[in-house]
Amino acid sequence: MPTPTKGPRLGGSPAHERLMLANLATSLFTHGRITTTEAKAKRLRPYAEKLISKAKVGDLHNRREILKVIRDKDIVHKLFAEIGPQFADRSGGYTRITKTLPRKGDNAPMAVIELVAEQTVTAEAERARKTKFAKDEAAKAASTEETKVEDAAAEDADQDADAPESATKDATEEPAEGADEAPKAEDKKDEDKKDES
C-alpha cells in the first residue's frame, strides 16, 4: 500500500487535490518549469516523476494511464515524444525544486520546479569515451574480449601485426586510469580541508 500523504489535502477536498495536481503536472510538462508554492511543488514532484516514468515505457497502456490524469492530448504527445526520450539516461530524479523568496502578498514560501535539462555525469562520460562503463557490461565485455584476443593471436601468427594488440591494451587500461584519478582528487580535497582547519 502506498504511504498516504501527510497533512491536509491541497485545496480542501480529495477531488480538488486531484484536479490541482493534474493541472500542475500539465503546466509543468507544457512549460518545463513553473513557479508555485513550496508545498505544491513538493507534492507535485513524485506525482510528475511517476508520469514521466510511465512515458518512458511508451506503450499504449501507459499512454491511457497518463490520459487519465492529463486530458490534453497535445501535452501527452509531447510527454511521450520529447520528455520521455530526453530522460532515457536518467533513472529517476527528473525534476528539480529550487526555493525562491516568499510571495509578496501572503509571504507564502515559493519554489521553482523544473524538468532537469542537464545530462547525467555518467551519460556524458560514456558519450566522451563512446563506450559503456566496464561494470555495466562486464559480462558481455569479458566474453567478447576473449574472442578478440584469440583472433588477434591468430593474426599475429600469420602476420606481425602489432596494431590490434596495442589497441586492445589501451581500451582495457583507460577505465583503470579513471578509477585511479578519482581517489587522488579526493585526497587533495582532504588535504585542503586540513590546511583550512
Added chain:
Amino acid sequence: MAVPKRKMSRSNTRSRRAQWKTAAVHLVACSNRACRQPKPQHVACPACGQYDGRQVVQPA
C-alpha cells in the same frame, strides 16, 4: 460565564508583551563570486537569480 476576577495590571500586560520579539533573518553571502549579496540560506539569490551555479530566476 467565566470572567476575570482582577484587573490585569499595566505591569503584567507589559511584561507579557515584552516577550514578543522579532529575530533577525539568517542571511549568508551568495555563492556566486560576482554577486556576494546577502540572501536567505537554501534560496535562489534574489540579486543575481542563481542557485548552486545555475540561473534559476530572473533577478527583479
